Amino acid sequence: MTLEPHRLLQRQIQRYLGDSTTLPDDWQKFLAAVSDAYYQADGDRARIERTLELSSQELLQANTQMQSLLETVENQVAERTAELTLANAELATTLQELRETQGQLIQTEKMSSLGQLVAGVAHEINNPINFIHGNLNYASEYAQALLRLIQLYRKHYPNPVPAIQAEIMAIDLDFLVEDFTKLLKSMHIGSDRIKQIVLSLRNFSRIDEAEMKIVDLHDGIDSTLLILQHRLKSSSGSSGIEVIKQYGTLPMVECYAGQLNQVFMNLLANAIDAVESRFLSDKLDISALSTKGVKSQPALEAKIQGALRRAQPLTAIQNQTAPTIWICTESLSCDRILIRIADNGFGIPESLKQRLFDPFFTTKPIGKGTGLGLSISYQIVTKRHNGNLQCNSAPGLGTEFWVTIPTRQASQTAD
Amino acid sequence: MQVEQSLWTESSGWQPSPLGNLGDKAQLVLLFGSPAVLKLGSYRPDLKQAYPKADVLGCSTAGEICGVQVTDESLVATAIHFEQTQVRGHAIRLEAGESSLAAGDRLGRLIEPEGLAHVLLLSDGLHVNGSDLVRGILPHLPAGVTVTGGLSGDGDRFQETCVIWNGAPEQDIIAALGLYSDRLQVGYGSQGGWSPFGPERVITKSSGNVLYELDGQPALELYKKYLGDHAEGLPATGLLFPLSLQTQRGDRRVVRTILSVDEATQSLTFAGDVPNGVTAQLMHSSVDRLIDGAIDAAETSHQGMNNATPELAILISCVGRKLLMRQRIEEEVEGVRDVLGTETVLAGFYSYGEIAPFARGATCELHNQTMTITTFAET
Numbered sequence: 049m050t051l052e053p054h055r056l057l058q059r060q061i062q063r064y065l066g067d068s069t070t071l072p073d074d075w076q077k078f079l080a081a082v083s084d085a086y087y088q089a090d091g092d093r094a095r096i097e098r099t100l101e102l103s104s105q106e107l108l109q110a111n112t113q114m115q116s117l118l119e120t121v122e123n124q125v126a127e128r129t130a131e132l133t134l135a136n137a138e139l140a141t142t143l144q145e146l147r148e149t150q151g152q153l154i155q156t157e158k159m160s161s162l163g164q165l166v167a168g169v170a171h172e173i174n175n176p177i178n179f180i181h182g183n184l185n186y187a188s189e190y191a192q193a194l195l196r197l198i199q200l201y202r203k204h205y206p207n208p209v210p211a212i213q214a215e216i217m218a219i220d221l222d223f224l225v226e227d228f229t230k231l232l233k234s235m236h237i238g239s240d241r242i243k244q245i246v247l248s249l250r251n252f253s254r255i256d257e258a259e260m261k262i263v264d265l266h267d268g269i270d271s272t273l274l275i276l277q278h279r280l281k282s283s284s285g286s287s288g289i290e291v292i293k294q295y296g297t298l299p300m301v302e303c304y305a306g307q308l309n310q311v312f313m314n315l316l317a318n319a320i321d322a323v324e325s326r327f328l329s330d331k332l333d334i335s336a337l338s339t340k341g342v343k344s345q346p347a348l349e350a351k352i353q354g355a356l357r358r359a360q361p362l363t364a365i366q367n368q369t370a371p372t373i374w375i376c377t378e379s380l381s382c383d384r385i386l387i388r389i390a391d392n393g394f395g396i397p398e399s400l401k402q403r404l405f406d407p408f409f410t411t412k413p414i415g416k417g418t419g420l421g422l423s424i425s426y427q428i429v430t431k432r433h434n435g436n437l438q439c440n441s442a443p444g445l446g447t448e449f450w451v452t453i454p455t456r457q458a459s460q461t462a463d
Numbered sequence: 464m465q466v467e468q469s470l471w472t473e474s475s476g477w478q479p480s481p482l483g484n485l486g487d488k489a490q491l492v493l494l495f496g497s498p499a500v501l502k503l504g505s506y507r508p509d510l511k512q513a514y515p516k517a518d519v520l521g522c523s524t525a526g527e528i529c530g531v532q533v534t535d536e537s538l539v540a541t542a543i544h545f546e547q548t549q550v551r552g553h554a555i556r557l558e559a560g561e562s563s564l565a566a567g568d569r570l571g572r573l574i575e576p577e578g579l580a581h582v583l584l585l586s587d588g589l590h591v592n593g594s595d596l597v598r599g600i601l602p603h604l605p606a607g608v609t610v611t612g613g614l615s616g617d618g619d620r621f622q623e624t625c626v627i628w629n630g631a632p633e634q635d636i637i638a639a640l641g642l643y644s645d646r647l648q649v650g651y652g653s654q655g656g657w658s659p660f661g662p663e664r665v666i667t668k669s670s671g672n673v674l675y676e677l678d679g680q681p682a683l684e685l686y687k688k689y690l691g692d693h694a695e696g697l698p699a700t701g702l703l704f705p706l707s708l709q710t711q712r713g714d715r716r717v718v719r720t721i722l723s724v725d726e727a728t729q730s731l732t733f734a735g736d737v738p739n740g741v742t743a744q745l746m747h748s749s750v751d752r753l754i755d756g757a758i759d760a761a762e763t764s765h766q767g768m769n770n771a772t773p774e775l776a777i778l779i780s781c782v783g784r785k786l787l788m789r790q791r792i793e794e795e796v797e798g799v800r801d802v803l804g805t806e807t808v809l810a811g812f813y814s815y816g817e818i819a820p821f822a823r824g825a826t827c828e829l830h831n832q833t834m835t836i837t838t839f840a841e842t
Contacts, residue, residue, distance in 0.1 A: 081790060088789050091693075092749070095703065098691055099747055103661030110662045 053079060054086035151423050170249040177246060181239040188232045195225055248274040260457060263305045265387065266295055269375060272312040279320050280373075289323055289371045296378035298385050301455050307428045308453075311437075314421035315389045315449050316373065322393025322447060323371035383455050390448035396441040404439055429453060464545055464774045464841045466808040470529045471496075471506060471538035482513035482540065489514040489542040491550050491640070493777070494521030494627060495528070495812035496538035498617050501625060501632045506538055514542050518552055520640050521627040522585045524812035525616035525782035531796045531809065533785070535618070541810035543775065547646035547841045551575060554628035554638040563592040567599020570639050576605045578643040583777070583837070584612030586637040588624035588815035589722060592672050593829035594735040596637065597818055601827060609827045610639075611651050611837040613779035614734060614816035619699035619786060621723055624815065646841050648771040652763025653819045653835040655718055656756020659707045659744035666708075666741050672722075673730050674706075674737045681729035686721075689745065698724045701731065702783030705832040709742040718746065720783050720831035722815060734816040735829040746832070750791050753784050757795035757834035761802035764836040767823045773803050773838035778811030780834045785813045795834060803838065 053061070053068075057079065061068045068079065198221070201208075208216075248271040273280070273291060282288035374390040396404065403409045405426040429437040435453030467483040483489075492514050494506070501523055510519060529539040553573040557566050574582060582604065586596060593614055600610060615624040625632035642649075664685075668676035677685055686694070686701055693700040701721035708717050719733040737743070748756075757780070765773065778799060785792050800809060817835035820827045 085790050092787075095691075095693070096747070096749075099660065099689060102689055103745075106662050 051083070051087065053083040054090075057083045057086055148423065148427060152427055166249045170246045173242065174246050177239060177242045181236075181243060184232070184236050184239055188236070191228060191232060195228065198225070245274065260302050261305055262300045262302050265298055265301050265303075265308065265385070266377065268305055268309045269293075269312050269377075269387070272309055272316055275313070276316055276320065279317075279324075289320060289373055292372060292374045294374070294376040296376070298377050298379055299382075299455050301385060301453065302457050303433055303453065304428075307432060311425040311428050311451065312387075312389075314425045315451075318421065319373045319389055319391035319393070319447070322391045323373065324393075326393045327371040380452065384452055385455060387451040388448055389451075390446060392446040395443040395445050395447050396439065397443055401439060401441065405437070433457065464543065464548075464839065466541060466543050466775050466810075468529055468542075468808060468810060469540045470527075470532070470534065471500070471509075471540070472534065473500070473536065477509065482509060483542055485514060485542045485544050487514075487516050488544040489517040490545055491543045492517045492519045492521075493541040493543070493810055494519055494538065495524045495810070496521070497527070497536045498523040498623055498625060498632075500536060500538050501627070504631065506540070507631075510540060517542060518550060518640075519627055519629050520552060520583065520585060520638055521632075522613075522615035522638075522812070523588075523617055523623075523625045523632060524814065525618050526785050526792070526813035528778050528780070528796055528809060528811040528813075531793055531800050533792045533796060533813075539810060539812075541775075541808065545642075545644070545647075545841060548580070548642050548644035549578075550640055550642055552628055552638060552640040554626070554636050556633070557587060557590060557635040557637060563595035564599045566591070566637060567596040567601075568603075569599075570637055571600040571603030574600075574603060574639055574641050575643075576603070576608075578645070579605055579608050579641050580644045580647045581608060581642045581649045581837075581839075582610040582612075583640040583642070584610050584638070584818055585626050586612070586614050586816075586818075587626055587635050588614035588616050588734075589621065590635055591637065592735065593816045593818060594672075597827050597829055600639070609651075609820055611777070611779075611819040611827075611835065613812070613814035613818055613835065614829075616782050616813055616815045619696075619782065621698050621815075642839075644841070648768050648838075648840045648842055650764040650767030650773065650838040651819045651823070651836065652760040652765075652767070653817060653821045653830050653833045654756040654760040654763065655705075655746075655748075655830070655833045656752040656754070656759070657705055657707070657718060657746040657748040657832055658752065659716075659746050661745050663742050663744050666737055666739055666743055669737045669739050672719075672733045672736055673725075674733060675728065675730045677743060682731050683724055683726070683729040685745075686724075686731065698722060698731075699782075699786060702781070702786045702832070703747070705746045705783060706733065706737070707744045707746045708737065717828060718831045718833065720781060720816070734831050748787060748832075750788050750794070753788060753834075754795045754798045758798040758802055760834045760836045761799040763822050764838045765802060768838055768840060771840040771842055773807040773840050775839045776803055776807050776809050776811075777837045777839075778809055778834065779814050779817050779836075780811065781817060781830075781832045782813045782815060783832045784834065799834070799836060807838070 052058075061079065065071065068076070071079070280289045280291060372392050374388075376386075376388045376390075378386050380386050400411065405422050409423070426437050429435040429451055433453045434457065435451060438450045439447065440450065441447040465485060465488065467485055469477050469479060469482045471477045492510055494510070496506070500506075501521075510517070527534050527537050527539040529537075553570060555566060555570050555573070557563075561569075582600070584596075584600070586593065591614065597610060604610070615626055617624045623634060625634050626636035626638050627633075628636065628638040664677040666674065666677060667679050668674075674682045676682055686697070686704060689704055690697070690700055693703065698721045701724065705721075706719045708719055710717060717735070719735050719737055721731050722734050723732045724730070725732070761776075764776070776799065778796065780795065784795065788795065796809060800807070803809075817830040817833050818827065819830065819835045819837065821830070
């Protein structure tokens, strides 16, 4: 296809040569080549411009796509991170629940074993002690009868044969008569005490009580104290721990009695540990302090002064120079009761309070504590009894735990 | 080595006339011409008479190189008398259904390795996968010996190419000429002068040397977009935008150029492999850059000559370069001449593919859009 001469060439020919049609053939060919070169230069420039435009469009588009992809990836990463965070939180919750459950299982199993042991021991001791206690009355009567008979013999035969006189002298009959009565009385007291302990052990273990029962919580506290008696009373080189009981008038409470006994056991054992840690390791001079052991206090004052009293335990015992545990009960309303157990140990540092009820958290040396006591107690009070367990501690002065529980439970299961 | 050249055109016949003075001494005539002129066949008695003992190796072209002249619709005969070198050639016909790899293997077996210094290879330009052909031949060559050559052309028509080995020009012929000597210095270099531009694209659908999709889009559509009005000139105008491929090893790039298009399948057929998964990028160039590429190739080839002055240089340059440079095409040959000097006889053609290692020590490959130069000197 023959193209028109390039427009620029046409103008140049017009300007410099005039009419090109008169030019010889060789010149015409030459001008055609020049025209072709002009067209080629135009074409080259147009192609380069087009190439530049298209490639920059494509690069821009690729860049936009890349940015969009980047945003998508960033969003995906953010979503994934959020999902992971959530999953992580769920895992942490699950782990916490698992640890709580594990702790409960361990403690439940432990307490169940302890309960069975206690119940077994109580049962085994119960029969022989009944046997002893029952026969002691007869033994006493028979002894009195025999003593009366001896008295009668001595009255009517003031001068027995020498052999009898010698035996009377040998056995110191007068002392025997006097001491035998005392001895029997003492045995009676001892067997009474064993019977009381057996009763307390059975009360504490409550092994047969998987169901809610209506009980007097004071019995539970007292039974627990009795079991812990060996840790409260004085021993060689140390004084005992004074327990001040301020029992209010409590209604009967519907609860899992065995489990609440477990709470009292944990709180009281911790209190004993706390005062022992402060007083007994400090080697304070406590020889002059009271060794009264358990001491009952009159009932609480009127309910109107409740708020004032609630602040009392710590202030009341912080100045005590002897190891002291203070137990106070009161009825907050017709359907809620409060039990406070306070000690004048070192108290709990603020930094540890947050973790107090965490499973396996303990400040005790390895082998001394499981870190489960307070965690289990918290579960029992809050989850099993819809109650509340709080800690109020003044470092250096002591610690007080508040247990509040309703007197009646909404439909609860013993799971 | 003695070399003489003659150019035949319809208007002027042979120049000079009569043909040269080597006569019986010429062992080899390299003959490059347009398909139409070759078909005339009138050259055959002329050559037979002028160089009765010479083997004739040649092919159809997209332009002939005679000295610094580039011509169309002509014949260029370059007669050579080697003083220290023997030539032995072989040609095979690509059988129906035969793969290029198998054909290369078949041809390679015919080449006598003893004393072999170099192999010149000319192949049909439309039905042969040049990459596979080279892979088939190379294992049969002694260490240190390589192949240079090219794929025959058909102007910018891409319809019919032919190769000559001592007879009439024929399609589907692949000819290999062995040069046997211990006194022959051979240098070679292959450079393009094209630059990748625009985004990198991944070949997402291809088969052998047929490209269907880039980044999941029809490849033909992309070419048409870039060519604009020039799209009507496909496949020839596709040469304005060769494709740069990252080799599978990723260490360097090879250039592929279009041989044909298929509207039905929206595909492009290239002169070499376009493997799936490889990264590709369109390329473009300018006249100056292409001239610089040719000069680089000449320098590389010259450096491989161990300080010998080349007596003959065979220039095989891509038709794509000619399409871009058009009236200025001779400037790249002049650039080569400036490097090699006026003592070197320049012969060659514009091809549909160039075959050579891109530099000494590299593996021989099929190239596109390059100026590929092989220089010879007897010492």
